[in-house]
Amino acid sequence: MVFRSFSRRDVTLLLLGAFSMHLVSVLFSTPTETSFVISNHLHQHAEIIPPPIEPILVENFVTPSENVVQLSASNDVAPHLAPQLPMTSIVHSAPGYTIFRNLYMSNGTLFILSPNRSFPDIRMIISTSIFADASPENIAAREPNPDIMDFIIPEAAQKRWGGDVQNGVRHHIFTVEGNTVLFNDPSQFLRHYYHFVAELFFGVQAFWHGAFSASVPSTIPDPEKSSNPGGKNWNAYPIDPQTLHKSAYQLHHPLPPQIHRSIFMHSNADGWRDDPGFNSYFLRAAFPAMSVEHQEDWNDRIAATNGGSNAVRDRAWLFPVVMVVDRSAAFRESMTGSHTQRTAAQAWEYMRNAGRLRGELVGGWWESVRNAVLFFSGAGVGDVLGGTEDNDAAESTSLQLPISKKVMVTYVSRQAGSRRKLSPESHESLVAALRELANKRDFDFNVMEAETLTKEEQLQVIAKTTILLGVHGNGLTHLVFMPPTRFSAVIEIFYPGGFAHDYHWTARALGMPHFAVWNDTYLTHPDEPKVAYPEGFQGDSIPVYGPLVVKIVEDRLDGKI
Structure with missing residues (x-):
């Protein structure tokens, strides 16, 4: 066999052919095991609760003398695979x-x-x-x-x-x-x-x-500065x-x-x-x-x-x-x-x-819940007030709650129900007295009959309410969604001699004063009465003296109580 040397043309053609074959093999080759990327989708075990602000x-609880133990964050090992x-x-x-x-x-x-x-x-x-x-x-x-x-x-x-x-x-x-x-x-x-x-x-x-x-x-x-020294009033x-x-x-x-x-x-x-x-x-x-x-x-x-x-x-x-x-x-x-x-x-x-x-x-710990419910109900952003950090007065030496843009007094009426409601004459005189005060003091007064309103409508009223009042009953639960203001308060009407902590404690836990009304008398902290359910507590003829409720509202708006 006779061999001859490659010309420049031969070398060029040889290289071009080799490149073409490689390109065809890449584009049209059959798949192999190494052609696929395999994912086993295994993830590291994630910590659910982020570390708190402080340990x-x-x-x-064995003995008071034993040390307090710091709770450290969990490790990243899945519990079912942990050594222990x-x-x-x-x-x-x-x-x-x-x-x-x-x-x-x-x-x-x-x-x-x-x-x-x-x-x-x-x-x-x-x-x-x-x-x-x-x-x-x-x-x-x-x-x-x-x-x-x-x-x-x-x-x-x-x-x-x-x-x-x-x-x-x-x-x-x-x-x-x-x-x-x-x-x-x-x-x-x-x-x-x-x-x-x-x-x-x-x-x-x-x-x-x-x-x-x-x-x-x-x-x-x-305890030395308690508003109930020594717990004298249980x-x-x-x-x-x-x-x-x-x-x-x-x-x-x-x-x-x-x-x-x-x-x-x-x-x-x-x-x-x-x-x-x-x-x-x-x-x-x-x-x-x-x-x-x-x-x-x-x-x-x-x-x-x-x-x-x-x-x-x-x-x-x-x-x-x-x-x-x-x-x-x-x-x-x-x-x-x-x-x-x-x-x-x-x-x-x-x-x-x-x-x-x-x-x-102001119930800051509760605010995320309150705000979420009001937002869900369609209450306007302007109806929900902030605390002192939202005010220009936040840096003042005298910390105070914000003032309502427009005061609203809401009376939750139970008159359509079968029990625990005012006598007809007490209801009428109370509504008349509060309407007269609203005209005099230029605030909004609303008689809320819950059974005639949707849930959204009820909460939209509460989002604007400064003072909530009514006979002891389920409707006063709405107080947990009231915006905190300087004049916020809950006025709860009881049959004379009756008292329960349901709305009293809850209002005060949110920073609002509570006034318990017995017809022509009211009691407030630290002089709360004992819990009692006298005959007539659940009745349909509970009395209330309208001018007393008017005085509570007016004194509250004037900052006297």
């Missing part, structure tokens, strides 16, 4: 309100996983969740037992739910991601607008918001604040972490819905992203933890962050059981005494 402290099952700890606890980290549920029992029992008494956390009455037998029956909540030591938990992570066997625990509220109450009080909104969720918001707010020591009440709660700290007047504060779900463990879907429909309206307006589970769902979760007769281990649900709320537990301490009869008082007082209750004089 959250967990009180050790996560231990339970407490963020904050007051009677009836307890926030846990890493609480377990298996076979219907809530388990505290800990090597010791350095926790609050379980009876101050939870009950058996049966309908309540005042009989000794019922009180005893509501005491919790180990089937409701119990301790479990790490060795027992490992044997019951643990795996062998080092050898590829995961723990038999399943994380309920996010932040959960477990409501342990039956439907007994849930189907009432006041108890659901102005007591249950009022307390939840106070406790949850406070738990993730930094403590401001100067806002903690000083009914005069809450006491007046003594602080002039600016935060007490501020309406807007950093939001706490989102509550992702509420679980009504002992109530079905109808059990928490009131007949007028305000409970469900409130829940969807205030917490639009929050999911809701009921007793049927809880029973599903219980059943799912049973591994079956042939299973080596049971399963457990792990709640990384959960608040347990229990009405009976709240009543086991005097603040609710004797002083106020309001379960929310436990949450409110606890956070106040820890310096964590934000915007005490």
Whole structure:
């Protein structure tokens, strides 16, 4: 064979051919294993609650002399793959309100996983969740037992739910991601607008918001300056604040972490819905992203933890962050059981005494809920006022609440109802007297008959209301959505000699004065009367002297009371 040297033309053609073949192979080659990008979609376990402003402290309940332990943020290892099952700890606890980290549920029992029992008494956390009455037998029956909540030591938990992570066997625990509220109450009080909104969720918001707010020591009440010295009047709660700290007047504060779900463990879907429909309206307006589970769902979760007769281990649900709320537990301490009869008082007082209750004089801790509901109702932005941080006067030495752009007095009439209403003559004289004062003082006066208005229309009126008045009843629950102003107040008409803390305590917890009217007499803090339900309390002929109510309104607008 004879070889010859390549010419420049040959080299050029050879290179061009090679490039063409490579291009064809790239564009038209058959796929291989390396042609695909494979994603296993594995993500790092994310922390649900961001670290609080300051390290959250967990009180050790064994002895007062033991140190307070700092609660550190969880690590990034998924609990079912962790070397050890996560231990339970407490963020904050007051009677009836307890926030846990890493609480377990298996076979219907809530388990505290800990090597010791350095926790609050379980009876101050939870009950058996049966309908309540005042009989000794019922009180005893509501005491919790180990089937409701119990301790479990790490060795027992490992044997019951643990795996062998080092050898590829995961723990038999399943994380309920996010932040959960477990409501342990039956439907007994849930189907009432006041108890659901102005007591249950009022307390939840106070406790949850406070738990993730930094403590401001100067806002903690000083017993030496109490408006009820020595607690002489058992009914005069809450006491007046003594602080002039600016935060007490501020309406807007950093939001706490989102509550992702509420679980009504002992109530079905109808059990928490009131007949007028305000409970469900409130829940969807205030917490639009929050999911809701009921007793049927809880029973599903219980059943799912049973591994079956042939299973080596049971399963457990792990709640990384959960608040347990229990009405009976709240009543086991005097603040609710004797002083106020309001379960929310436990949450409110606890956070106040820890310096964590934000915007005490304007309900700043409640503002995100109030604002969300009013916005949902279509109330105009101009109807909702701010606190001192929204005013030019915020830097003045004398901190004051804002003044209403236009004063409105709203009378919630119950005259169309069958009980707890004014006598016809009292109603007529009251309306006439207030209309006369409105003309004289140039303010708006509104008689609100709730049954003739939509929910939106009612809330749009409340968003403009400065002074709310009416006979003791469900309509006064709307006070929780009133904008805080310098002249805000609640006037509650009782049958003479009667009194209840429902709207009295709630109004004062939002920084508003409350006036209890007995016909031609009124009482206010710190001279509240004892709780009483005399004959006639529920009647349809409650008397009221119109000129007295006029005087309260006028004196309030003049800054005299």
